[in-house]
Amino acid sequence: MKKILFIFFITVFAMKAHAQNFANDLYHAYGNYLERSILTRRFPPEDYIKLMEQFVQSGLLSKEKLGSSVSGRELNLYRWGKGETRIFLWSQMHGDESTASLALLDIFHFLADTHSFKQEKHLMHDAVSLYILPLVNPDGAEAFTRRNSIAIDLNRDALRLTTPEARILMETYLRLKPHYAFNLHDQQPRYSAGNSHKVAAISFLAPAPDQEKTITPNRLQAMKVISGMTEVLNKIIPGHTAKYDDTFEPRAFGDNFQKLGGATILIESGGWPGDPEKQFIRKLNFLIMLDAFYRISRGGVELYSTELYDSLPFNDTRLFDVIFRNCTYLADGQRFTVDVAINRNESVQPDGKLAGYSEVEEIGDLSVFYGSEEYDLTGYEIMTGSVPERQYSLSELTPEVVADLHRKGFHTVRTKAGKIGGNFSKFEVNLLLNSEREHPDRLLLNRNASFVVSKDSKPIYLVINGYLLYPLTGAGFVRNGTIIK
Numbered sequence: 001m002k003k004i005l006f007i008f009f010i011t012v013f014a015m016k017a018h019a020q021n022f023a024n025d026l027y028h029a030y031g032n033y034l035e036r037s038i039l040t041r042r043f044p045p046e047d048y049i050k051l052m053e054q055f056v057q058s059g060l061l062s063k064e065k066l067g068s069s070v071s072g073r074e075l076n077l078y079r080w081g082k083g084e085t086r087i088f089l090w091s092q093m094h095g096d097e098s099t100a101s102l103a104l105l106d107i108f109h110f111l112a113d114t115h116s117f118k119q120e121k122h123l124m125h126d127a128v129s130l131y132i133l134p135l136v137n138p139d140g141a142e143a144f145t146r147r148n149s150i151a152i153d154l155n156r157d158a159l160r161l162t163t164p165e166a167r168i169l170m171e172t173y174l175r176l177k178p179h180y181a182f183n184l185h186d187q188q189p190r191y192s193a194g195n196s197h198k199v200a201a202i203s204f205l206a207p208a209p210d211q212e213k214t215i216t217p218n219r220l221q222a223m224k225v226i227s228g229m230t231e232v233l234n235k236i237i238p239g240h241t242a243k244y245d246d247t248f249e250p251r252a253f254g255d256n257f258q259k260l261g262g263a264t265i266l267i268e269s270g271g272w273p274g275d276p277e278k279q280f281i282r283k284l285n286f287l288i289m290l291d292a293f294y295r296i297s298r299g300g301v302e303l304y305s306t307e308l309y310d311s312l313p314f315n316d317t318r319l320f321d322v323i324f325r326n327c328t329y330l331a332d333g334q335r336f337t338v339d340v341a342i343n344r345n346e347s348v349q350p351d352g353k354l355a356g357y358s359e360v361e362e363i364g365d366l367s368v369f370y371g372s373e374e375y376d377l378t379g380y381e382i383m384t385g386s387v388p389e390r391q392y393s394l395s396e397l398t399p400e401v402v403a404d405l406h407r408k409g410f411h412t413v414r415t416k417a418g419k420i421g422g423n424f425s426k427f428e429v430n431l432l433l434n435s436e437r438e439h440p441d442r443l444l445l446n447r448n449a450s451f452v453v454s455k456d457s458k459p460i461y462l463v464i465n466g467y468l469l470y471p472l473t474g475a476g477f478v479r480n481g482t483i484i485k
Ligand SMILES: [Zn+2]
Pocket: 094, 097, 185, 186
């Protein structure tokens, strides 16, 4: 009995070690499989479909047309593998949550490559069948919005099924009756992993099948799969993995699929400092999904307890994008000691490109919060600064003129309204359109984050639309200015 137990433990150890090696090797080989034609979160869904078509043409994947979205864009189901264990994956039911969609392309490149990881691919091909429904919400992907083209959140339509996209997703699940169901999303990029300064790069959940959060056999299985993926991430990004809110949502797909019996796994792609296009998170998606398929193929899921799943902290909101600490704030002729927190948001411009707008989120004692970026401004004064009296025409704002304005301590200039649309300035300076309008003399919450950082009343740094610049040398980076109307 003891000997059998011993052999069992040795086997468990060997199998776990083998899985770890696979993840480690994948991590280093990832560059070979990256789909390089899309490196941004926003892309036309047609481009994606074309890339998928290449995998179909090459014989890697088979394709089944499932139907169309409200605006007539196609939804397809792709299949790889001939195994009995059915794994269903769907992505981007929220149109602006594309990280996993891109990771899936990388996964198909990996599976298509005939020279590497032959043994592992062979094993997976025989053991599992992957069914993939990418871009569940292609109209939302086109507009880069969460909701579909009639502003319905598909993930609140799993009961009523009034939208064609939700109907297709539900019908496909019911027809496949998958053993495993991967629900692929992006969460807001500044959740912290519990009460920590670490951003939640990936958050998992084995969604609850009911209000009581019952741990059914399939939910337990999902927790084990997540424990395996957590083990992989703990080696690469320790402390940056969290658990998503587990409140039961009766109208959501993950909760319903868990209730219907498939081991349902939610993967939420979060943020990573300095990675606005989430290319590192994309790589992590590639890694954990392939690793999970491999584990499932080897029967390795059973080796895991739920310990690592249980150890995951919940998403928390302890994190701002930037915190400037210990500033002496000059306002109303008085001096205050404050920390200032800024979040860098973005939205779609009229030309379809993404631009940044940063807002002051908090002022005061922020000692219980963390910044993804932090600056200690002890000994520095901050003030909103002034705006030159004269009006600049846009053609005057050459890089040299803008750099000179920066050196003089200006982050905003007056300009004639002209034909400027939208809310963004392509210049590294904000544009004040209404010459009547006074520049605010104090920081306002939820307003543009631009101010001057001085020492002994001499401007040293500028914060322009949330980005720190050192005008003397030009060091630093401004994503874009804003238009103040
Ligand atoms: Zn989502």
